Amino acid sequence: MVILGDENSNCSFGRTGAGPPTPEMASFVLHGLQVFCSYNKSLTSEMELESQIEKKEQKLVQTAGKTCLDLNNRGLTASDVSEMAALLPFHPDLENLDISWNDSIGGSLHSITQQIHFISKLKILRLGNCKLTTEDVLALGEALKVIPELAELSLSWNNKVGGNLPVILQKFEEGSKIQKLELVDCALTSEDGKFVGYLLPRLKNLQELDLSINRNIGTSLYSIAQGLKSTSNLKVLMLHSCGLSQKSMQQLDSAFRYLCELRKLDLSGNKDLGGGFEDSSAHLATLEHLEVLDLHQCSLTVGDVTSLTQVIPLLSNLQELDLSANKKMGSSSGNLLSRLRFLPALKSVLINNCALESETFTALADASIHLPTLEILNLSWNKCVGGNLKLLLETLKLSMSLQVLRLSSCSLVTEDVALLASLIQGGHLVKLQKLDLSYNDSICDIGWSIFCHKVWLLKELTELDISLRPSGLRECGQWIRNLLWAVTQLPKLTEIGMKRWILPASVQEELKSIYQDHQSSMHLDHGGFR
CATH class of the missing domain: 3.80.10.10 (Ribonuclease Inhibitor)
Incomplete structure (x- = not known):
């Protein structure tokens, strides 16, 4: 529904004069209303016609400006x-x-x-x-x-x-x-x-x-x-x-020194760009106002990482860094990740699917302590995180801004989710809105039980994903009741991913009640009932 007329004038849907519309104009207005609003009810009287037009126009004033x-x-x-x-x-x-x-x-x-x-x-x-x-x-x-x-x-x-x-x-x-x-x-x-x-x-x-x-x-x-x-x-x-190719990077780098106001640079998804930063990143450092740098899926090489290690720490205003889906950088990114400590304005670090190793993950964990404004951290698809989440303990304790934490397919174990539960109980992660623990099939029922006992304390949580891998199919333990109770304490929660988890038939009625209480705003994606 759209109105383009000024609410202080008599002009609405092409009506330009004061006084009542002509029959032709009334027909024109009605037809316009039908087009924009799909108003298909039949109007049986002139009075009803005028009433419906008036109501629709009042609604339009609220949704569009002149x-x-x-x-x-x-x-x-x-x-x-x-x-x-x-x-x-x-x-x-x-x-x-x-x-x-x-x-x-x-x-x-x-x-x-x-x-x-x-x-x-x-x-x-x-x-x-x-x-x-x-x-x-x-x-x-x-x-x-x-x-x-x-x-x-x-x-x-x-x-x-x-x-x-x-x-x-x-x-x-x-x-x-x-x-x-x-x-x-x-x-x-x-x-x-x-x-x-x-x-x-x-x-x-x-x-x-x-x-x-x-x-x-x-x-x-x-x-x-x-x-x-x-x-x-x-x-x-x-x-x-x-x-873009390696040669493209040389051409772009020559232009960077002229782009002194650049705030956002996205070179992602260019799989032939790998190797292009090795000798062509000098002018990237001149982008002193850069806030967003997206290099995901660029096939970054060891040489690229070495070059970027000298450049990225100089981008002092950087707020978002995406290096994800660059698997070749995993074993060589320790120095680069350790220097993120020089970027205190960082709010988003995406380094998922980078084949990180224990040493490089440790470097990232040490640097993350110095990122007080961090809001988004994505480490998904890095298997080395499993069993080592404790390395992020101080970061997760100190972070007062973290809103999104993604740890999908990280080979997490029971000890890792127990650590998260302990942090939640300690009053940390209070601003967390999205938590992704999916595809971590090695977590046993005891781990999920410990976690579900405490998740209700995350009052800002809107999305939670604990889905199993596509090849997995598993029945929920008794912890499902703890999770469903937690849902009743989380009014902002709208999405729960539980794909391939089989729920016991006995919780169907309880789940219906939860849906009613959330007024159908919550969606739980699970593997069915048994």
Whole structure:
């Protein structure tokens, strides 16, 4: 439901005059309401008609402002888009138009582009995953000429953008006010990548650029890197899964020294990037304002780790570091992990699935004591954690900010969960919201019993996962009753993962009662009853 009129005026859904609407206008308003709200009840009288319209309009005022039209993920059809476009001339002050994730409107964008000159003040246009056709994107290229105030454009997940980018963005001249450009998974070609490189120097106000999941632009990264040298205001650069290579890292590094305002850098998912940091990371250290560095799944080598050991500790403002899914770094990352102590602002450390060894895990544990603001710690899929969780004892005791702890598939043993129970009983981990202990099948019933006796003290907990491995199937012990009782003491808990745990049939009624008490807001995923 959307209203674009000013609540202080008489303009609503295209109504411009004071006094009662004409029959034609009433019909128009009703039809608009049906489009936007899927209001399908039959109206049997004029009085009922007026009452329903009034109620719907009152509800709309609460959900949308006069400058914003948000129809994101509303299941719109081509007909709906035509009806919406007919309203645009009545709302010249519209600044935000979002019709993303409506994948049935492809081929109908011309309904909007033909009217877009009526909303020339538009600042935000989001068209992600609309299945735009070639005709749509060509029409959009013409329409962009008449919205000079545009500051944000998202065309993500529309594969017809690929090969047509120069036509779409041809009018982004010097002086353009565009600040955010999202082109995720648009099937961009190498030629599109070269055009981006040509365009970037003209986008003096650009702050966010997302080219992720365009695997063919890696070959044109030289042009993009050259263009980046002229984007000194850039704060976010996303190049996830862009087909980057070792050579790409050399090209990017030459541009980093010009990106003095960069806050977020995502190079993840580029599996051929491994080895690229060995001789090409010197200028990465110049990103003194960098807050987020994502290098997960980059096939980092021993040489990369050695190079990053010299660079990462110099990024004093770093808050989020993701090195996960780099299995080759496991045995060589001790020095790098030990130097995280020089990054006291770190809030998130993701080092899951890195094949850590006991020595490197010890280095991480020692450094983590010096991370007072740590909120997220993911060590999943590192088998060395099992039996050694005590190394994190001081960190878990001292941390007053930890909200997410993920220890999935860490070969945890009973001693480890007993340690967690002891910390919980001692009043630690009080801010924990998400706890993942899944795929640790070696924990015996005694361990789960000890844990379930204390988990009710985690009053902020929203998600708990103790699922078994896909190959496992096991009946719950008596500890299940302790867990279910704990659930009644945790009002914020909404998700419990217990996949492949078989619950005793005797707890079915108890579980129904819990669902009722939580007003259906809680979901427990288990392996059935027996």
